[in-house]
Amino acid sequence: MKIDPILLNKYNTGVPRYTSYPTVPFWKDGIDIEHWKEVFNNQFHKNNIDSGISLYLHLPFCESLCTYCGCNKKITTNHNVESEYLNVIQKEWIIYRQIMHEPPIIRELHLGGGTPTFFSPKNLIRLMNSIFENSVIHPKHEFSIEGHPNNTTKKHIETLYNLGFRRISYGVQDNDPEVQRIINRIQPLENVIRATHDARAVGFKSVNYDLIYGLPKQTPASIEKTIRQIIELRPDRIAFYSYAHVPWTSRGQRLFDENDLPTPEQKMALYLIGKELLMNAGYTDIGMDHFALPNDDLYKAWQDGTLHRNFMGYTTQNTSLLLGLGVSSISDAGIAFAQNKKNLHEYYEEINKGELAVTRGYFLNDEDVAFRKYILDISCRNTTVFNPKDLPVLKELTFPELEKLKEDGLVEWDEKEINVTPTGRHFIRNICRAFDLHLLRNQQMDERPLFSKAI
Numbered sequence: 001m002k003i004d005p006i007l008l009n010k011y012n013t014g015v016p017r018y019t020s021y022p023t024v025p026f027w028k029d030g031i032d033i034e035h036w037k038e039v040f041n042n043q044f045h046k047n048n049i050d051s052g053i054s055l056y057l058h059l060p061f062c063e064s065l066c067t068y069c070g071c072n073k074k075i076t077t078n079h080n081v082e083s084e085y086l087n088v089i090q091k092e093w094i095i096y097r098q099i100m101h102e103p104p105i106i107r108e109l110h111l112g113g114g115t116p117t118f119f120s121p122k123n124l125i126r127l128m129n130s131i132f133e134n135s136v137i138h139p140k141h142e143f144s145i146e147g148h149p150n151n152t153t154k155k156h157i158e159t160l161y162n163l164g165f166r167r168i169s170y171g172v173q174d175n176d177p178e179v180q181r182i183i184n185r186i187q188p189l190e191n192v193i194r195a196t197h198d199a200r201a202v203g204f205k206s207v208n209y210d211l212i213y214g215l216p217k218q219t220p221a222s223i224e225k226t227i228r229q230i231i232e233l234r235p236d237r238i239a240f241y242s243y244a245h246v247p248w249t250s251r252g253q254r255l256f257d258e259n260d261l262p263t264p265e266q267k268m269a270l271y272l273i274g275k276e277l278l279m280n281a282g283y284t285d286i287g288m289d290h291f292a293l294p295n296d297d298l299y300k301a302w303q304d305g306t307l308h309r310n311f312m313g314y315t316t317q318n319t320s321l322l323l324g325l326g327v328s329s330i331s332d333a334g335i336a337f338a339q340n341k342k343n344l345h346e347y348y349e350e351i352n353k354g355e356l357a358v359t360r361g362y363f364l365n366d367e368d369v370a371f372r373k374y375i376l377d378i379s380c381r382n383t384t385v386f387n388p389k390d391l392p393v394l395k396e397l398t399f400p401e402l403e404k405l406k407e408d409g410l411v412e413w414d415e416k417e418i419n420v421t422p423t424g425r426h427f428i429r430n431i432c433r434a435f436d437l438h439l440l441r442n443q444q445m446d447e448r449p450l451f452s453k454a455i
């Protein structure tokens with residue numbers, strides 16, 4: 001499938017990725033922590049017994065800087081930092097445990113980063129034991145971790161398996177030596193093969209690879225080679241991310257020459273080459289750059305319409321409470337978001353005082369909840385049905401946008417529902433934007449460099 005270059009240029013504007021709605025730039029600084037605790041506590045007691053809760057633990061350290069990286073990380077080769085970090089994150093967990101009053105039922109747990117495998121297996125055991133102490137582990141729990149192929153050892157894999165982890169995601173990004181040189185991530189394919197083999201041998205049931213298209217110096221030939229090598233290894237899932245160029249927040253991205261980046265047309269061509277190879281190899285495009293094999297649970301959730309999306313990306317679990325621990329982590333209590341301090345020392349300082357380190361966040365009103373559902377439906381199912389009570393706002397703000405998207409062949413819609421067309425699936429972020437009332441009411445936000453480009 002070829003995408004019209006005119007459409008590509010027209011829609012290649014800065015648009016959010018919609019891992020939350022409202023999106024982070026619309027959250028408020030200095031949220032009311034007492035109110036957050038109250039909302040958290042209510043959501044916890046409403047959901048703990050029925051569905052259990054999700055936990056996200058952010059482990060921020062990496063040994064070297066990948067220049068493209070947009071994540072919150074701290075670069076150091078000093079492993080003494082592990083111990084202090086664990087002390088603080090354990091204290092944070094204790095503060096939340098006091099708010100909960102009863103043992104949490106842990107259904108979903110994800111270790112993200114940074115590089116969680118920067119931590120020694122011994123320290124990962126220490127961390128998990130402190131989380132599991134006096135908690136209940138749900139019989140259908142899903143524990144997952146992001147591993148760096150260069151430093152995930154067999155010992156890490158065995159330890160994680162024994163702790164109940166069955167899913168691992170490796171950052172592969174690109175196999176080409178020239179691309180790897182320029183992004184400062186030298187990662188021989190042997191390391192990916194070894195780390196994948198180790199995970200499978202011990203019994204992990206799902207291996208995901210993160211790949212990125214649109215990196216400097218990538219060419220159609222180099223991406224084809226990378227994808228062909230990846231297909232040979234048959235990861236169960238692949239996140240084929242669009243490179244997000246946000247040099248105003250990720251300073252490392254200023255270290256390479258912008259002239260080495262592909263144009264929007266070249267970038268889309270790289271994506272389409274990868275997508276075609278993956279589809280021919282039996283992968284299904286389940287939405288927003290994510291692919292899965294039919295044996296994977298994410299594929300099954302996509303098929304039966306139960307796919308869900310949160311800060312951890314696409315997930316099969318739909319718990320209504322996601323608690324984020326660690327520096328910069330985000331919690332999602334369904335009707336409120338709260339983010340921890342992004343600066344490591346400020347995070348330490350608050351927690352060491354016995355306070356939560358929450359600093360930014362947002363309490364959703366009824367309208368936000370309704371439009372959040374539309375955005376989630378479109379990202380996970382490519383369709384949504386309108387609630388008649390939202391029609392006045394939809395008519396005023398969303399429908400004029402949908403009409404423009406329809407003229408370009410991206411959606412079919414009427415006053416009852418909207419369906420994304422096959423071409424529209426390449427522009428999901430732009431379609432979600434038609435439901436982003438905050439952005440539509442503050443069009444001047446569109447002019448500021450806040451979000452990465454849609455393509």
Ligand SMILES: C[S@@+](CC[C@H](N)C(=O)[O-])C[C@H]1O[C@@H](n2cnc3c(N)ncnc32)[C@H](O)[C@@H]1O
Nearest residue numbers: 068069070113114115146148171210241243244
């Ligand atoms: C925290 S990292 C993964 C774990 C580990 N640190 C690693 O690099 O192997 C999460 C993923 O975000 C993706 N990522 C980071 N920066 C990105 C950017 N600027 N644009 C698109 N994807 C990005 C990468 O694919 C990366 O694997």
Ligand code: SF4
Nearest residue numbers: 062065066069071114
């Ligand atoms: S991509 Fe992963 S290893 Fe590289 S800097 Fe970002 S978080 Fe660290």
